[in-house]
Amino acid sequence: MLIHEISRKIGITARAIRFYEQKGLLSPAKIKENGYRTYTEQDAWRLQTIISLREVGMTLDDIRQTLNQSDSSSQEEFIYALQLQRSMLFRQWTGMKQMIDTMDRMIHAAKVNQTLPTEQLYELAGHNKAMRDLRDSWRDHWDFDAKASQFDRQLKDENLSPNAAYEAALNLIARLVSPLIGKKGLDVGTATGNLAGKLQQLGASMSAIDQSKQMLKLCESKYPQIELKLGNVLAIPFMDGHFDIVVSSFALHHLTQPQRTLAWDEMLRVLKPGGRICLADYMLSDASEQSTYIAKIIASGANKLPMMHEEVELYPIHTDLIAWMKQHASQVASHRINELIYIVYAQK
């Protein structure tokens, strides 16, 4: 096939096809004497997948990497790339909604003022940017991909005092969100799926998200029935009003306080009217208890605990997370959620 023939067949310009080649996505054979490109069925297939991935917003760079991987290795990497793109679209989507909201405020400001409300506009734009930065601010400082294979074994380790009551906490959550039959639930930051799996077993139809590919892989092998998505709580990769129940266990302490506020908005967004949120996490009542606790962890040799990363606010949660939850509990009425349950899980 010559270039125009294939361009007609696929439905893109010949120019674009050469452009993709230049970007390293394609390497058609060339006829010796005149240098014309010739395209095989293989090339046509490849071109089709290129424009398919392009259609869902992947950059040419990402497409190149994805394609090169799927050439050599398994299907798995390819699916991961698709999941990654999907979660990125949700980030963009939440960003777009934020922009629209900002625009509405700008329009309102322009209406109430007769003159150009320069200051308000600037302020609104600043807030918009701050929110966008916040949304993109999640970093995995703990390397959960690397921790995945050890995760469940560590939980079972009796020496890790914070995790001794782990099972009990999950059971408490399950009890608090019951009845579960026929309910759609989301577990945020599911890791290897222990909480989601439990709720699923009790009759809920569970979805779960995690930002770690390896954690998801393990979760999938443990609980194949759970719908898993790659993504994080700052842009939950589900549509609005999708769940009866949103739960999270021992995940929120990995967020900073501003991130937590955003996480809360996201959990509300995906929750149906009348839905329930149930969150559990490590929480100590005051600073002295906190430092004692940290000392205890270090003494037990468990200094590899996820929340102990030195570059992050070291254990910022306890008191302010309690306050945060209480504050949002009072917000329930205004969001017309019938019932919000929060667990303050106090480590002895």
Next chain:
DNA sequence: ATTCTCACA
């Protein structure tokens, strides 16, 4: 008909 390059948005 096709290729390449330069410029352009």
Next chain:
DNA sequence: TGTGAGAA
């Protein structure tokens, strides 16, 4: 992320 024009 492409496109248009022009020379070969």
